[in-house]
Amino acid sequence: MTRFDASWVGRLTGNEMRVLSKISDYIYTSGRCFAADGTIAAHLGLSRGGVNRILAGLEDRELNGEGMVRSVFHPRTGTMERWVKHPAPDALAVCVSGYSRDQLPGTRFAVYCYLSLRQMLPDPTPIRRIAADCSLSEATARDAVADLVASGWLTRYGAAGCAFRYTVHPAPVAGIAAYLADPTPTSSVTGPPHESVTSAPPGSVIQTGPLDQALVIRQEVVVGGCSRVAATSVPRDAGTREPDRAPAARPGRGRGSAGRTDVNPGRRPWPAGGRLPQDVQQALHPVAALWSRVRPGARAVVVAAARSELNRISVWSGTEHASEVLRERLGQRLENQERSARVTDPVGWLLRRGLPQRVECPRPSCDGGIRLDTGGDCETCRMRVADRRSVRRILAAEIAAERPDADRDERRDLFERRLQDWTGQRARWRAAALQLRHNDDLRRAEVLAERRARERVAAAARQAVACEGCGAANSCGLCPVCSGRRVAKEAIVACVDHAIAGNADLDNPAEIVEWARRTRAELRDRMLSARAPGAHYLIATASDQLVAQHAADEFRVAALRILGRHPAADREADQAREACLRAAHHYPDRRAAVTAADNAGACARRRAAEYLLAERLQRVEVYRRGGPTAAVQPAPTVTGQS
The missing domain is CATH 1.10.10.10 (Winged helix-like DNA-binding domain superfamily/Winged helix DNA-binding domain)
Incomplete structure (x- = not known):
């Protein structure tokens, strides 16, 4: 009451x-x-x-x-x-x-x-x-x-x-x-x-x-008042009736849609003239009375502004909730405007007051201090308000300490002047910071432009270099055909090395030569069988490159599998398994301990095989660079042959 x-x-x-x-x-x-x-x-x-x-x-x-x-x-x-x-x-x-x-x-x-x-x-x-x-x-x-x-x-x-x-x-x-x-x-x-x-x-x-x-208005004579009625008795003997239902909830601002009613319930249905997109029509529903007053020539402008605002809202709320958020915003703005009858220019009100978001803080979901995504107060705005209030408290305390004998009016005038000076100083600081940021942006743009210019010059210089293999002009030093052949050659060398490291006795030169010849022959057969009959030499080069790369992976896996059965790998696996079984009391039962021991042995075997393979590949590399035999030198690739 x-x-x-x-x-x-x-x-x-x-x-x-x-x-x-x-x-x-x-x-x-x-x-x-x-x-x-x-x-x-x-x-x-x-x-x-x-x-x-x-x-x-x-x-x-x-x-x-x-x-x-x-x-x-x-x-x-x-x-x-x-x-x-x-x-x-x-x-x-x-x-x-x-x-x-x-x-x-x-x-x-x-x-x-x-x-x-x-x-x-x-x-x-x-x-x-x-x-x-x-x-x-x-x-x-x-x-x-x-x-x-x-x-x-x-x-x-x-x-x-x-x-x-x-x-x-x-x-x-x-x-x-x-x-x-x-x-x-x-x-x-x-x-x-x-x-x-x-x-x-x-x-x-x-x-x-x-x-x-x-309980308050008694049965007495009412004199004067804004009703301009003479003395009148006030009877209160009429009956009463209890309401049929609970009071309807008033639409809140950004507090969710549960229990919310329309801003203007049951009044002025949406005008039937003109078809609007479904989301725009839902968003503009609270201002249907204003929409009926908008000239047909200006409706496209309002729809475009509503669409732009929906796209901006959908960034943080999602497309399915954007129309609901904009509808709630328009309803609250119209409520604050005290209904549509107070709006004399519908188009101007929609474009300047109704649709735009009130940008008071950098948070995109804030509208007038309310977060439209959660419905709660904006933390950023609250901190800004707290900061401003703290400044006012500090200024008021300084004035009270300096002028304890001043009256209220003098303190207010002095407070206003100091607050104005502080606001001006803060505005100058902000302008200086913006100017520094602008200068930094210009300097970064200049540096970026210079770097891009140097990169373009370097790219043009690299493009003008002829191919090392065939001498083709403007090939960046290596044309696609020669590049494919080089990659295929490196893959063939890797296949031969892995085959020798995994199978041959590195102390027996004859066996090394035999495995190198056998591997080259197998790769030649794979390349020839993978080519299409009558294929262009560029296609043949790409096919040979893919076959050699896939074969290199296969030969590496095969070498690891063979070296995994080496006695050194067996010893490493047994030691790891025994060490794990000695700690069997850390496991819930014997089966879990055995499983963990088997896994540890397998990991140790794999690591030993990788170590042995790396060591044997180093010996093969020594042989290729002038060791006891030249048998491991790879034969010329078959790339480019038809």
């Missing part, structure tokens, strides 16, 4: 009344209000900057000769203390539920408060009077009343074509979105009327239980 002066209605906006009444509730509870702007904004569904601007504007305004709100900054704790004047017990006051204040946006809350004063009077309340007393246009007032009735905050009744009477409810009630005198409502509320509503006789009043107001 919140209670504030009735003179606020019509002189303050809805959001200003919400913020002041929230501060008044804090003062009524604890006597003092130290709530931060972010705390108030979180309760009211506003942004921290919006609350800060509202309070800054109210500090300089007066009502009935007194200031609207007073603020005192405590430099030691870094907190702000605020006071708001409470209405007198016998003064005319607005008494509404705190739930309505926290859930309803500005314009709807202003109309809701005004009608809470008018509901006790027997006279009907026309839209023109609502607009005049609340300082709104008639279209805005009509939309606000229709939204309140459609969402169950109001019940209106009376004859069709005449002014209606209204009854406010502390929470949205099911079955209220209908006109009691006219069973076919003119609003866009979908679904059949509620049974209890349609069965009520014309002119009857259905009370929905504003019992919290009945």
Whole structure:
């Protein structure tokens, strides 16, 4: 339950009344209000900057000769203390539920408060009077009343074509979105009327239980007030009825989609003219009323902007959730704008305010301090705010230490000047850092351009070198044919070396010659059988290269298999197996120990075979370079022969 002066209605906006009444509730509870702007904004569904601007504007305004709100900054704790004047017990006051204040946006809350004063009077309340007393246009007032009735905050009744009477409810009630005198409502509320509503006789009043107001508004004479009505008695003898269901959840900003309703439920269906992509249509659903006012020639621009924003959102949210995120953003922006009737330029609002993301920090998923991917507060923005507050605390502490005898106004002026100097110095530092970064980027670009130029010159020089084998021009020193032949020759040498190292007795020259001849003959046969009949010499060269490379791997595996049966390899395997069996007590059972011993023996055998192969290949290399025999010299490759 919140209670504030009735003179606020019509002189303050809805959001200003919400913020002041929230501060008044804090003062009524604890006597003092130290709530931060972010705390108030979180309760009211506003942004921290919006609350800060509202309070800054109210500090300089007066009502009935007194200031609207007073603020005192405590430099030691870094907190702000605020006071708001409470209405007198016998003064005319607005008494509404705190739930309505926290859930309803500005314009709807202003109309809701005004009608809470008018509901006790027997006279009907026309839209023109609502607009005049609340300082709104008639279209805005009509939309606000229709939204309140459609969402169950109001019940209106009376004859069709005449002014209606209204009854406010502390929470949205099911079955209220209908006109009691006219069973076919003119609003866009979908679904059949509620049974209890349609069965009520014309002119009857259905009370929905504003019992919290009945506890405060007594049966007495009301004098004056913004309703401009003479002294009138206020009867409260009508019955009450409990709501049919729990209050509907108000759409939150970035807090997930569970329990969320549309920003404008059941009003203005999507215009049928023109076909839009499915994701764009889903994203623009909250602004269907604005879309109907967009000129056909400008719709392509809006669709292109929506598509660009969807692509930007899909980078961090995924394609399947991008339309939902953009839809929630547009709904919240339109809610802060206090419905579409306040938008005079739909195209400009969509392109400049509705669709773009509010970039306040480097995090791509942050929008106005809220992370759209998780729905929580942005850690980066919180740290930025903490940094700014710490600077203000430091400056305030310095001023208090230097000028302890200064009054509040002098300290404020000195604080503003120092904060301005600090902000200017920080801006200069940032500009200097950006200039240094720009200079570094230019220097790196120059270095990169020079390096690429040198690389192009070196590549051109390498390209101009003739082939070493056949002398072909512009071959980078080796043409493809000669390169293939060289690779094939190296593979043939590797095959011969592995065959000799694995099978021949290196102390017997005749056996070395025999294994070299046998290996060369086997490779020649493989190469000739792999060639296609009548193949081009380039294709034949590539085929010989592949055959030689595959054969080199096969000969190496065969050599390792043969050397794995060498007595030295057997000894290494036995020693490793015995060492593992001696540690059998570390294993759960005998079978596991034997398995581990066999694996250790196999690993030791493989390592011994690789060591023996490397040692024998070194001896073969010595023979080739002028050892006891020249028999291991490879024969000319058959590459290129047809």
